[in-house]
Amino acid sequence: MFGINNICTAYRLYVWHATNFLVCSMILQAPAIAQETSTTLFNFDVALESAQNLPRIRSLLVSRNGEVALEHYFNGANARRITNVKSVSKSIISTLIGIAIEQGHIPSVKQPIGDYFSTQLSTNEDALKERITIENLLTMQSGLETTSNRNYGAWITRSNWVGSALQQPLHLPSGRLMEYSTGNTHLLSAILTAATGQSTLEFARKVLAEPLGFYLAPWPQDPQGIYFGGNDMELTPRQMLAFGKLYLNKGQANGIQIIPRAWVDNSLVRRAQSRRDRTRYYGYGWWSRDMAGHKTSYAWGFGGQFILLVPELNLIVVTTSSSNPGPERRVHTRRIYDLVEHEIIAAVSAQLGYPPVSTQRTRIDYSAPGQY
DSSP states (O other): OOOHHHHHHHHHHHHHHHHHHHHHHHTSSOOGGOOTTTTTOOHHHHHHHHHHTTTTTTEEEEEEEEEEEEEEEETOOTTOOOOOOEEEHHHHHHHHHHHHTTTTTOOOOTTEEEETTTTSSSSGHHHHHHOOBHHHHHTTEEETTOGGGGGGHHTTTSOOOOHHHHHSOBBBBTTSSSOHHHHHHHHHHHHHHHHHSHHHHHHHIIIIIITTOOOOOOOOBBBSBBBBBTTTEEEEEEHHHHHHHHHTTTTTEEEOOOOHHHHHHHHTTTOOOOOOOTTTTEEEOOEEETTTEEEEEEEEETTEEEEEEEEEEEGGEEEEEEOOOOOOOHHHHHHHHIIIIIIIIIHHHHHTTTTOOOOOOOOOTTTTTOOO
């Protein structure tokens, strides 16, 4: 009997030690992110070397945990030079809509646009267009034929941009399918002007730029004086970074809740899927896709203007580039995308201990959304 007790005791000790060894092994093998400190440094030499070989790039900024880890300017650019951020403007227009709703100027994203454009939508044929909602405009699901890409040049030469956008044929069911169109976000700018009683520029300065502590330069207006909704805003790379930090910090900056937290969360939800590239999605003015195994959301402007957020890594990447026309433009944007995914996001992810993800260099058609 004594021998049996000894055997049982020994067995229990063996199980106890084996269990503790397994737990300790699991702890030791856990991702390094669990042991990371604020002093962790990242090496972006490879990314910087790649960027220096891009003749169209103007700036590359990387922020991690709220601190700038890389800031470099190329080809004569500097920190003070403003850049036409092209369709990055759409993400800012979306932000202004969220603030306007919070302040009571607009009831909700479900508000039909007929409430704002009753004069322009006055015929029986316009009944379906009247039911298009602000949310449909934000997600590029209005159903109206695009004013971008092949139609862009003709649209901006019209004498009334709002009227022309509303006159586009309703060729898709509203709220169902995505069709990228700057006309949608220009209608949002017109709605902001009507709802707030201020120009989009005045409202943006008051509720966004001033709380962030920077000057927002004027940008072009349509023939009726509506500030261009969704294109041609001008920002410095550091202002772009400040805007990205605002979203990564759930709408807070300098101790102030500038954007409603719920709006930040809702904006980054994948609500529509690109019909050109099924791996790419759209929220409230923000693109989204997986990069190096992480969900990313990004503001994307023609020619290589990006504010890219990786919440899981607490990472922001900003790039600006020349947007001048040229045959190398599409290749440049593809190379910017590859640089960010493979040489920044993947590098940070690996250093933090995330398992590597096998990804191929992208072959996405960058000639379409994100340009006009």
